[in-house]
Amino acid sequence: MxxxxxxxxxxxxxxxxxxxxxxxxxxxxxxxxxxxxxxxxxxxxxxxxxxxxxxxxxxxxxxxxxxxxxxxxxxxxxxxxxxxxxxxxxxxxxxxxxxxxxxxxxxxxxxxxxxxxxxxxxxxxxxxxxxxxxxxGMQDIYWINMPCLAMAGMNKIKKVSGKVSYNVEDYGLALAEAHGAGYDLNRFEQEIAAAESLPSYMWNAAEAICTKMNWTISSIQQKNVPFVLDEDVYSQTLGRTIPAGQATGMSAVTSIKTQQGIELEVECIGKVYRKDDGDMCDWFISGQPDLEFSVSKPDTVALTCATIVNxxxxxxxxxxxxxxxxxxxxxxxxxxxxxxxxx
Amino acid sequence: MxxxxxxxxxxxxxxxxxxxxxxxxxxxxxxxxxxxxxxxxxxxxxxxxxxxxxxxxxxxxxxxxxxxxxxxxxxxxxxxxxxxxxxxxxxxxxxxxxxxxxxxxxxxxxxxxxxxxxxxxxxxxxxxxxxxxxxxGMQDIYWINMPCLAMAGMNKIKKVSGKVSYNVEDYGLALAEAHGAGYDLNRFEQEIAAAESLPSYMWNAAEAICTKMNWTISSIQQKNVPFVLDEDVYSQTLGRTIPAGQATGMSAVTSIKTQQGIELEVECIGKVYRKDDGDMCDWFISGQPDLEFSVSKPDTVALTCATIVNxxxxxxxxxxxxxxxxxxxxxxxxxxxxxxxxx
Incomplete structure (x- = not known):
């Protein structure tokens, strides 16, 4: 020691x-x-x-x-x-x-x-x-190692589905802009949706899951969709109000096929939250048996920082x-x- | 290999x-x-x-x-x-x-x-x-190692609360009787509630959590309460109907105090299910931050058997x-x- x-x-x-x-x-x-x-x-x-x-x-x-x-x-x-x-x-x-x-x-x-x-x-x-x-960070335990541990009690696995969200307000300007927060839909389409070089955070986490599970990826695709509200939302990080009709963030859905026949579909939602929004971390794994687990409204900032230190x-x-x-x-x-x- | x-x-x-x-x-x-x-x-x-x-x-x-x-x-x-x-x-x-x-x-x-x-x-x-x-079995991953992994992303821990349930119909006669299923309340009181020598399954799991977390147990207590319905329930395992007013199973609450000041309260509910009942595996850990996660209606038999094999x-x-x-x-x-x- x-x-x-x-x-x-x-x-x-x-x-x-x-x-x-x-x-x-x-x-x-x-x-x-x-x-x-x-x-x-x-x-x-x-x-x-x-x-x-x-x-x-x-x-x-x-x-x-x-x-x-x-x-x-x-x-x-x-x-x-x-x-x-x-x-x-x-x-x-x-x-x-x-x-x-x-x-x-x-x-x-x-x-x-x-x-x-x-x-x-x-x-x-x-x-x-x-x-x-x-x-x-958050992904280490709750997006990778905990889903893998949960799957260790299953007999067969068919498909892994994960859905997470976080408030881009919590992570500073760089992250908010990477999510297209405050972009109009044209700019979102050009700089975010069409930008194949920017994997969602769940893309990388899902690849880690495949590696840990010994699954060989045969194809991986991502679709980025803007989150749009019909009301104005104030963003502290941007220092301005995002008008109705502009993006408050994005949902990125990453789909993976593996040579073992197991599929993964992971959705990563990062947006400027309204008052009643909370983080999500929901997993559904179909197989024998089906398995569903979720972390309820995780405090992503605290969990990320504590995971980093621990x-x-x-x-x-x-x-x-x-x-x-x-x-x-x-x-x-x-x-x-x-x-x-x-x- | x-x-x-x-x-x-x-x-x-x-x-x-x-x-x-x-x-x-x-x-x-x-x-x-x-x-x-x-x-x-x-x-x-x-x-x-x-x-x-x-x-x-x-x-x-x-x-x-x-x-x-x-x-x-x-x-x-x-x-x-x-x-x-x-x-x-x-x-x-x-x-x-x-x-x-x-x-x-x-x-x-x-x-x-x-x-x-x-x-x-x-x-x-x-x-x-x-x-x-x-x-x-089920406890290995979902009652011990998964809660411990979930806690690895926290900065401070105050209290660990867990609540699980299972259908005693799934595990044969020996387990059903250990839960007092089909006992009248007098017999339950004498053979189950007063039987200090029979720890609930969560008692043992909670001790494993303490060992893994390096927490030193200073006291441990359990209270067994019968589950009673005001309607008859048929038990396939007992091969007979449990009349209204007799125990269909029990809830055992185990409370642990540790020298580190962290408390654990784990509840283990084993009973003969009615049609709409499902298994539970819910965890709430208070600390910095609070953390809540649950496995939704786990298929305890399949998860136990797959865990044993894996x-x-x-x-x-x-x-x-x-x-x-x-x-x-x-x-x-x-x-x-x-x-x-x-x-």
């Missing part, structure tokens, strides 16, 4: 980072660096930024290179964008310094086929630097390389300080 | 055994022996008993000793009673022959404190004979001794024949 606390660099100081900083402190992780390029944050003490109630002495810096040079971190928690190409240089900086990476980037949950070039280069770089990089020992203990979430050791709630789970 | 099929002895030929035999065949397990003392079954071909549609050449025998002597089985699937003391000699016979054991016996899911003498003797006997014994490689691969389900490797759906999961 390791007696030295885990040292983490918070890479990206947005909405999720604030929650993660609280959870890190509560599980005895030392935050040894913080990085963001937002001029309003640079120079701010991390304790002030996250509302910890005290000064940490760790100041948010826009010089990632200097931050990694000036500490011996165990892990970088990278919470910036949703897709691999825009994340590459951030990951590259941490790995080049031999620092493990865990990231909320949704594509990073299983990016092997949607961003093969970036993923393979990072995998090789990680191995050369004896470090591990993994994506995690997963840190799994990532540090994993072999070097890009190790996707379905291959990490089984996730566990940390009843002891996080470093005590390391050797 | 092992190329030789797994060889199993079906020990106990009741309702569950029929389903298990189908699943074993579908996952390429050889059934090499079958044991039951029911004179109406002894001498019957297992294929005929289970409705496989063909003769297997394996004949149901009432001589357990002879069955284990005359084959080199990998595992005995023991499906007879619900509590450890009445199961001891069956387990002992298999282990003495060096044969691994997996059992639907509900107490066997975590019997360390409810039947310490039997469990420790079996643990030692298993180790002496290089064999493993484990309990499994778990066989986990039990064979486990170290010798009494290895309870929370310590087995993570359960997985077998996409390949079961023996290919062994080395």
């Amino acid at each position: 390791r007696s030295e606390k885990i040292r983490a660099v918070q890479f990206g100081c947005g909405k999720m980072a604030k929650v993660i900083c609280h959870y890190l402190k509560e599980h005895d992780v030392e935050i040894v660096g913080a990085i963001d390029t937002n001029p309003q944050l640079v120079g701010q003490d991390l304790g002030e930024f996250a509302g910890l109630g005290y000064q940490t002495g760790v100041v948010i810096s826009d010089d990632a290179e200097a931050v990694f040079e000036q500490c011996d971190a165990d892990i970088a928690i990278v919470t910036i964008f949703s897709y691999m190409p825009e994340m590459f240089t951030f990951y590259e900086t941490a790995l080049r310094h031999g620092v493990n990476v865990i990231s909320t980037c949704e594509e990073a949950i299983y990016p092997w086929t949607t961003s093969p070039s970036e993923t393979n280069r990072l995998d090789k770089l990680a191995k050369m630097n004896h470090a591990t990089i993994s994506g995690s 997963r840190i020992p799994s990532v540090i203990a994993a072999p070097p390389g890009f190790v996707t979430a379905e291959k990490l050791q089984t996730a566990a709630f940390p009843s002891f300080p996080l470093h005590s789970y390391l050797q | 092992r190329s030789e099929k797994i060889r199993a002895v079906q020990f106990g030929c009741g309702k569950m055994a029929k389903v298990i035999c189908h699943y074993l065949k579908e996952h390429d397990v050889e059934i090499v022996g079958a044991i039951d003392t029911n004179p109406q079954l002894v001498g019957q071909d297992l294929g005929e008993f289970a409705g496989l549609g063909y003769q297997t050449g394996v004949v149901i025998s009432d001589d357990a000793e002879a069955v284990f002597e005359q084959c080199d089985a990998d595992i005995a699937i023991v499906t007879i009673f619900s509590y450890m003391p009445e199961m001891f000699t069956f387990y002992e016979t298999a282990l003495r022959h060096g044969v691994n054991v997996i059992s639907t016996c509900e107490e066997a899911i975590y019997p360390w404190t409810t039947s310490p003498s039997e469990t420790n003797r079996l643990d030692k006997l298993a180790k002496m004979n290089h064999a493993t014994i484990s309990g499994s 778990r066989i490689p986990s039990v064979i691969a486990a170290p010798p001794g009494f290895v309870t389900a929370e310590k087995l490797q993570t359960a997985a759906f077998p996409s390949f024949p079961l023996h290919s999961y062994l080395q």
